[in-house]
Amino acid sequence: MSIYQPIEKAGEARRVYQLTSPVTMEPIGELVCASTDDVKEAVAKARKAQTAWGEMPFAARAKIIQKAVQVILQRQDEIIDTVIKETGKAPADALAMEIFSVVDAMTYYAKHAKKFLATEKRKVPGIVGLAKKMKIVYKPLGVVGVIVPWNGPFVLAANPAVQALMAGNAVVLKGSEVTPYSTKILEDIYREAGLPDGVLQVLMGDGQTGADLVEAGVDKISFTGSVNTGRKVAESCARQLIPVTLELGGKDAMIVCADANLDRAADGALVGSCMNTGHYCCGTERIYVVESVYDQFVSLVVEKAKALKQGAEHGGDEDVGAVFWDKQMTIIESHVEDAKAKGAKILVGGSRNSEQKGLYYLPTVITDVTHDMTIMRDETFGPIICIQKVRDENEALRLANDSEFGLNGNVWTADLDKGFNLARRIDTGGVSVNDMAMTYGVPAAPFGGRKHSGVGQVNSVTGIRGYCFAQPILLDKGKGKLQSGYPYTAKNVEGMKKFINFLWGKTRLGHWLS
Template sequence: MDNRRRSIPRSTRERRSPLCPHTRADRHSVAGNLGQRLSRPSLHDQGVVMAEARSGGSNAKKTTAKKTTARKKTTAKKSTTTRSRAKASAPASSVLRSFNPRTGEYSAEFPSSSPADVADAVALARKVAPEWAAISPAGRAHIMKDVRHAIYTHLDELVETIARETGKPRTEALFADVMPAVMTLMYYERTAAKFLRPKRVGPIIGPLAGMSSKIEWKPFGVVGCITPWNYPFFLTFMAIAAPLFAGNAVVLKPSEVTPGVGEVVRKILDPLPAGVATVVQGAGDVGAALVDAPCDKICFIGSPGTGRRIAEAASKHLTPVVMELGGKDAAIVCADANLDLAAAGIVWGSFTNTGQTCAAVERTYVVDSVADEFNEILLDKVSRLQQQPDEGDVGSLTFKNQLDIVQRHLKDAIAKGARVLSGGEEDAARNKDGSLWQKPVVITDVSPDMDLSQQETFGPILPIFRVADEEEAIRRTNEDSFNLTSSVWTRDQRKGEAIAKRLRAGAVGVNDHAGAAGAVWAPWGGVGESGYGRLQGHLGLMEFSVPLHIGKSTMPNMKKLWWYPYNDATREMWDGVVRVMTAPTIRQKLDEAPKVFNNIAEVLKNKL
């Protein structure tokens, strides 16, 4: 980052905002008493030890959990010298530990924010929000380009950190986490000004006698965003990009499971003026403080259980919430499907990110006449998936809770009669050191009473159900309460679209699964327990904008026909207006019209 002044071309702004000309150094200082609290010193300045973990053959070093513990005493001594007001090293409760699920090692520590820090961040955001909103949409887009360019600057560190903390292959980190975030920024850079342009609506002349209407789009103010660990970069930008482009200030709480990614996000947001986008790291108490701040709107991406608690807490302040929650998404394999294509797409849709995807295939309904052939093709593809210590096709799970859930669902299903076709066991030999490897599972004969049928697994288990025909598949797909996405596999595109229209879901792919998540121009969200509201696309931008109707009289010197006083002429005139508007035939309309014209002059003459 350099210290050159930011300036916005006059053509891209409505007026010069005090936010725009800040230097990089200025943006790290905060007016008043908030400055000391919310400035952003390095982690070393805060007395927190962080092992360097960058890609590209640098002097990167990783510390195991034992090494980290051994160095805490040294940390305590450093903190008293590098941060004069620090009494000692941060206690364990205020430190987030970066865990590598592929190895079972802890590689870094990061400071956790406190509820007081959250309150200060929201206060600062509320202070700067009007200035950010005052910049034109084109001007904000111009500034946001620097955020995209910062991704280029930090790309190696970003990809390495995503892969290390989530356990996913670097390839997936690139195309499934970083790429869609970049596309989101590029899309809004090019379209936000168009979508936020004032729009004229309604008749100019009509019953309201000369009112012209215009819709202006205004930001809410401060948006609190709480994002998950499974796609810690993409879903963060899915949550924060639209609010920022719409003119809101954002306070972001990323997942405590991936604090290293949260720190890289903070660096990437650094080009924005202080307070416009603030990252507060921490666990549930930090998220609760953000919801209770209060903010003007909350965006939450996560589990249905947490979503319910957030909605309840937000209701205390009547804070609107948009939620993208879980899914137990279905794939329908029709009798005429290209079975090789369907198997390839469903294997990827189920096991990408080791099944830790809200849009993952967790139910596959296969028409019975092709089920045997489909299963044979699918099992062959699963057998060729690679799980390697450093890369491969399928990574590890991300944290212990998910491994426990996968194993619990699997054992419950087997105990109740399910039949495992492939995989099934965790990799005990690898996991002895605390790593979280789970082999992909294909399972059949799953019944409705199993946890695997009733709950979101969020792991690499693919249940296959035989159905008599496509009608049964449609019915069973729509029975579930988690409906984020679905997919239909058929050679007949028209039939695929017809089935898609009948499915209860937020997005349906024909011969594709979950592709809509990366279609940043399209709305993303579910129905039922998969949440409400929409992210991405122009509807995502509208989700974080408040429509302001401005009505302007086209005859500014004429008193309105509905103003005081009311008299017989007023009543007769309006009776005639309603009758003309509701009469079913032209003849009847002409019969009623004299009531309007005979009384309008008297009505206008008597207005106050």
């Protein structure tokens, strides 16, 4: 049975899906998809609401965001229950990703947006600076479309939304068909917080709904999802000449140096690979361990992996939840089987959890992996720990960079200077030293991928400015006649030539004025 399955409903012309719990494999509700006309109406409504919202002072916008934070705190149990119902993720993962990260980010942007987007004075260089001064105004783009994936259905809606909102935009979000209600609840929260009608709307729908949103006349698309879908989104945005940011997943590498704290590194391998059932874009999917500590590291990882608890019966003690989507289970199983067929060793797990009714895959430790295996090249997105022995750190670095992805990564060493120098040589969007990939959870850090992991960056001052148009305004200092030399004369042309040579020739005055 599919997690979402198309059904027919009497009197309903729109597409309808039956939703199924990945924990119990029992029905949990229905999804009625927004039609093409519904999407267009939502964007038109957002367009009307945006003008007044964009003119509202930062302090007034921030007040509503801060109120929304309080609503989230009051309704956090409801949010967690909704997320777990649709995804089957462990309670600790739901709390950390969908509550802590959200209120942390919303508080950060409510506090700092005014500073990040304040009108900025910039020096006009060169001789022109003697006559002109310049200001940069950060203006909202208008209506922003956000397409939200199923692995973080609340946080990956709330985080881009708060940045776009604080920048003065209206937002139309499209949640995943796998987890529609976990995203829809954000609209209810902002309504309760007093956000004006139409400024933030959440559409329920499938892939076609997302395609309709991309084509609905928005001013920017923020997309998180697969490479294949991201490419289609980018092509559509390019044709329409609208900006887009793409976060398309990864195949993050972990490098364990000979001087690393192995016990801590083993813990990092487990949480980096198994958190959120391995369903997060910067999860650890490839681990390279220097041969002098390889055996000890593997032994620690195996011991710790065997102790991980799985299943809803463990409540708050659960370590690894269900696989959120049956399609992802198929990918995980095919990657593991390919690795086994090509000589990899399964030391722990390697199959579905037969003791659980739902979509549960056992935490799995695999060694003797190589880059000839699919599991070391394509995104697995599951609770799989793949460990490869390397001669030294240089080989680890070479293998870490031998990927079409480049989103995040981590390095483990007692020498922070060495860790920093290794990290900067990894061709990836961000790196953590002596911790799992933490970049997305730090609002001040720009987040984005290299290669097939995406286009552009989100979060931090970089991200929030990405929801604006930076408009330069030049102001003339003088009050007399315009000194343009127009209409032109041969004398003016000869004079300009001499002036250019004077500025950047022997005197180099132009150099000092720049």
